[in-house]
Amino acid sequence: MTLPVWWTFGGLVAGLVLGGLVQGSGIEDAAASVAAPVGTLWLRGLQMTIIPLVASLLVMGIAQMIAAARAGATARRMLGWVFVMLVFSGLASAVFMPLLLDAFPISEAATALLANGAAMEAQEVPGLGDFVSSLVAPNLFAAAAETAMLPLTLFFAVLAIAITRLPDGQGEVLLRFFRALGNAMLVIIGWVLWLAPLGVFALAFGVALRAGGDGAFATLIHYILTVSAMGGIVLLAAYGLAVTIGRIGPVRFARAVLPAQAVAISTQSSLASLPAMLDSAWRLRLREDTADFVLPLAVAIFRATSPAMNMAVAIYVATLVGIELTPLTLATGIAVAFIISVGSVSLPGSISFVISIGPIALAMGVPIEPLALLVAVEMLPDIMRTLANVTMNVAVTAATDRGAGETGVSEQEN
Template structure:
């Protein structure tokens, strides 16, 4: 049984037990909550303790890898510029679309209230600072204090400055520091692996509390969450088709046919890396030279997760919607920035790990509680399908776009048949 299946099963069992005991023996359900709640909270705390060192180390190594790729040549530099532009654009799009979707398809107020009660009321956010104070607070006077206080936006800014400065060092000290941070990241991933091995226990405890307090409303609320977050991924996936057709100067139908095999692999494996051979064949069918696809596609698989920022930001906005946390332009701007930047540190991480490490910084930067993430990670399996589907299709779209913008004229279908 896969880890994702074990976690999902623990969620369903915990909800069912909590709902059943609350209906038949309320006093016993309350006694169970006293035991389950600290167990779930301890597991969630264990996940959170790895976030700061992991995000910092992955961001440093991600910037270093990106700088190395940019030095590789003109094709890699153009690909990186396109990647960054798309990551920020879709992050901003999610900041607009998610509130609209929640307005058009609202979660029933009774379910939202039940979940707030089950997950615990969030502390008041306080007054929203003026924009001038927000800008001033981005630059940390003490990066250690920023890390200790979970001030992620200032911490990320300092880490980016540090990482870009590292790329200017001579080769020997640059390699030494990069290896150090890679070792820190690898160590944290081992720790997270241990914590996630215990995930069925933590999720079972958290979902029991939610089921006992929220009742059957919990199932409907989680389904609503899955549909909203998946919708953002579907929008990114659909957008990849005109981007590939227009950017690559090819017919839309041809691009759809060429991407179909890699999309089938993406759905079945939920892995961009596993889809790479199919993507390379698709790029060849679109007339992209191997010299270009052999650079752009591996680079895209390594550092370009286009669905990550919009879907991660959508999760943070959804949690704020659950808890009634006011989200203004300043909070959305902070969320967009953190979402777009931290995706560079989500290199080749399993879905359950990247879910927590990528979304928690966004939530913290926006003043949104992170406690629900321990429950939501259990239903990530379905949104993760659309994450991978959008990533794989956009990888091919950017590859044909870079090829066309580099002056390489894609083969027509007739040329391809003659060559074959």
């Protein structure tokens, strides 16, 4: 069980304020020598669970998607739209996030968000040949030791597909193992996040010692706005999908989905918004059997904003440390973000933030130390995540229903 997110946010604010007060007092070195080990230990506690948790959730998520695809034509149409929108989500962030950061640059004070000066060194971007060779790891354990997330992610994706081809008894044994492994990792992460206020306080205290509280606050506001903007693109795409493919008037769709959006904003939970989404589908006169099948499945396996906003975080940190965002680097991030989004199933924001963005950052050669601080403000971008996800779920339901034939409403009113 984790503490409320506001406690973690409180630890962030307290650390920044206290660090700003201590700055220039002459005791900075002594204070930093106490805070730094605490923050480092907490960060490592998060890092040690990334690979086993990603492996378990990825295997379970892909197995669930394959099982859904076998359910019939409606499921395959729905999964087709899920694929299209997830690819669009990642591409949109890869294109627009760098442009946004060029238009509204990160301040120099933002460099203090890094855990140490060594992380400021830009990492070498591999060539195309090295990239292709790295897709398959000759030694899985060596890849795990080096946190080579791209070959690990691809391996567990292939493993999940292979498990679904095994006889029922054998496949179920392996799925139960990965389910148990994931649950155990979630318990450990729960313990680590219970200490989040202390860990974030220690990290934020060190940040304020290096840059001052004002600079850190300004950086976090800039981060929240730019990352949330990528979720806004997905939100607009949901309206576009409903209008162009679902053939629903924009005003009519906006009115129908508004109650579900209100629940999404207030709860920050797609699962809690499911009854309201079903009501929105009824208002849009979508087939009841389509809505009853697509919306619960979408809540379980579809996170439209995950590639866009997770990529945005990795791009933000990459820009922060001076890593060159080549097409190959961005393509790597998109590939991992797409696969990882399948495993981000109904987890609290603080947990999904770490396991979803960590592998993307590692695959792109981006340091993950800043994530330990950014998780403290995740509750704010998470509002946009849930809002756009819920809206896209309804839009995908409309597109899937339209693919099944006419809904009985020939004239779509505005």
